[in-house]
Amino acid sequence: MHTSMIEIxxxxxxxxxxxxxxxRVDLSDGRTISVPLAWYPRxxxxxxxxQNNWRLIGNGYGIHWEDLDEDISVEGLLAGKPSGESQSSFKxxxxNRSLRAI
Known part of the structure; x- marks a missing residue:
C-alpha cells in the first residue's frame, strides 16, 4: 500500500x-475561520x-493577547483544537486576575 503525504x-x-x-479569523487565502469563544476561556x-487588544505574531501564524497572556495559532484553529490550558491553570x-482588580 502506498500512502502519499499531502503538504498543506x-x-x-x-x-x-x-x-x-x-x-473569527480572516486568513490570507480568503477564508474566514469561526470557532466558539468558549474554546478559549481567557x-x-x-x-x-x-478581547480586542490583540496583535499578530510570527508573520500572522499566531495571535497574541498581551493582557490575557493568551496565544492562539492559525494551525491550531485549522485543526479545530481548543485551548489546552488545564482547569487548575485557568482557575x-x-x-490572579481578581486580585489585580482589587
Missing part, C-alpha cells in the same frame, strides 16, 4: 474579530477592550 500550506491571519460567542472572561489565572 498554512495561511496567515490578517484580521481578528471577537463577538459575544465567536472568535477570551471568554475578558472585557471587550481586552489560578482567574484568581
Amino acid at each position: 500550506e498554512i495561511p496567515a491571519a490578517e484580521n481578528i474579530t471577537v463577538t459575544e460567542d465567536t472568535l 477570551l471568554t472572561y475578558a472585557s471587550h477592550a481586552k 489560578q489565572w482567574l484568581e
Whole structure:
C-alpha cells in the first residue's frame, strides 16, 4: 500500500474579530475561520477592550493577547483544537486576575 503525504500550506491571519460567542479569523487565502469563544476561556472572561487588544505574531501564524497572556495559532484553529490550558491553570489565572482588580 502506498500512502502519499499531502503538504498543506498554512495561511496567515490578517484580521481578528471577537463577538459575544465567536472568535473569527480572516486568513490570507480568503477564508474566514469561526470557532466558539468558549474554546478559549481567557477570551471568554475578558472585557471587550481586552478581547480586542490583540496583535499578530510570527508573520500572522499566531495571535497574541498581551493582557490575557493568551496565544492562539492559525494551525491550531485549522485543526479545530481548543485551548489546552488545564482547569487548575485557568482557575489560578482567574484568581490572579481578581486580585489585580482589587
